[in-house]
Structure formats: C-alpha cells, structure tokens
Amino acid sequence: MKSRGWRRLPLLVVAGLALVAALSGTVYAAGKISGKTIKVKSLPGNRLALSSVPGNRLKPGAIKGSQLAPGSITGIQIDASTLGQVPSAVHAETAQSARDAETALNAVNAENAKTVNGYEVGCKAGTQPFAGACWQSAPSGSALNAPAAAAACAGQGGELPDALSLVAFSQQPGVTLAEGDEWSGDLPVVSSVDVYAVATVTPEGKVSSAVSTATKKFRCVIPLIG
Numbered sequence: 001m002k003s004r005g006w007r008r009l010p011l012l013v014v015a016g017l018a019l020v021a022a023l024s025g026t027v028y029a030a031g032k033i034s035g036k037t038i039k040v041k042s043l044p045g046n047r048l049a050l051s052s053v054p055g056n057r058l059k060p061g062a063i064k065g066s067q068l069a070p071g072s073i074t075g076i077q078i079d080a081s082t083l084g085q086v087p088s089a090v091h092a093e094t095a096q097s098a099r100d101a102e103t104a105l106n107a108v109n110a111e112n113a114k115t116v117n118g119y120e121v122g123c124k125a126g127t128q129p130f131a132g133a134c135w136q137s138a139p140s141g142s143a144l145n146a147p148a149a150a151a152a153c154a155g156q157g158g159e160l161p162d163a164l165s166l167v168a169f170s171q172q173p174g175v176t177l178a179e180g181d182e183w184s185g186d187l188p189v190v191s192s193v194d195v196y197a198v199a200t201v202t203p204e205g206k207v208s209s210a211v212s213t214a215t216k217k218f219r220c221v222i223p224l225i226g
Helices: 001-032 087-113 146-155 161-171
Strands: 127-130 134-136 197-199 207-211 221-223
Touching: 146 207, 161 207
Parallel strands: none
Antiparallel strands: 127 134, 134 221, 197 207
C-alpha cells in the first residue's frame, strides 16, 4: 500500500505545478498585455466591450454615416456650420422669391385694376383725371339753365364742379372752356327764393356769375368709382 502511494505522488506534484504555471501565465498576460501591444486590425469590433473606446480615441472619418445606428446622433451633436444647404431650403428660397414676385405682380395689377369690389375704377372715354376725379374733357353739347345742368350731371353719377376747381381745370393743357362761360356748382348770391345767382367761369379762367335761369354750357365731374 505504501509503495503505491509514493508512486502516485509525482503525478500530483506535476499536476499542481502545471496549474500554478497556467495561473501564473494568465496573471502575467493580464498585467503585460495593453492596447499598445495589440496589432492594428487584430481585434474585430464585435470583440470590444460597449463604451470601451471613447469617441476622442477615434480618428476623424473612421466611422461612416452608414455605420451609425438610426437616432444615435441628434442635432445637439452636429455642428450646423459644417452642413450645406439642404434641398428643402433651396426650394424654400425659391418659394419665397416666387411669393415676392407674386406680391409685386399683384401690386401692379392693383394699380392697373379696372374694378374694385365690383365697381369700375378709372375714367371713361370722354373724361380725364384731375384732382382725384374724372372731368369731362369737353363742355356739354347744349346749353341748359343751372338746375337742369346740375340734374344732367347727377344723372351721370357726377356733379357740377366748384368755381375755383373749374378755374384750375381750365388751365390744364388742351382744355378750353365754352364761350359764354360755364356753370359751376357754387351759389355766390341769393336774392330771393326763386331768383339766385350761380358762379360761372369764363374761357379766360375768371369767376363770374349769372342768374340760375340763364342757359349756359357745362361739364360734369364724375368720381373715379362709378
């Protein structure tokens, strides 16, 4: 029995020494192996523990955009100055230019518009703009008394001009007042209920007057919107 035990002893010693050697090699490897001793590209990325390599250890351009997980980078991490103009921004600028052009066109159309809220705007044939209204370019074809002349203008949506405005209009290029004066809408003198004077303007542009029953030619002033 004793001889057999001694024969087994060397085997146990050898096994123990082997275990000690193996453990010693592991400890040695753990203490001696660092990142500097690892060859380039000798370790695949899937062998690295998560967060074991910080971002400042990566070379610029080492990771392509196609290799990033969706949502892994937000606007906070992106330097906006490094980004070019996105296509939608180009379209936005074009759209803004189009809106500006449309606004300018609408302004021109509004200036040249012929209607406003369904009403005609501008001066009809036979009239010309003056003092914010449309004045008949020529005097009436027939002479009427003052009340009839006022009624004729009212029927056209206008009125007789006041005397001083008629004087100013008479001085416009190409304008000539009728011989024998033209009626205005002013009443300078009232002598009685049925007899009154009405201001007139001479072809020379001077203010005069005549009784309302006299017959004279006239011209009407019609608003721009009629």
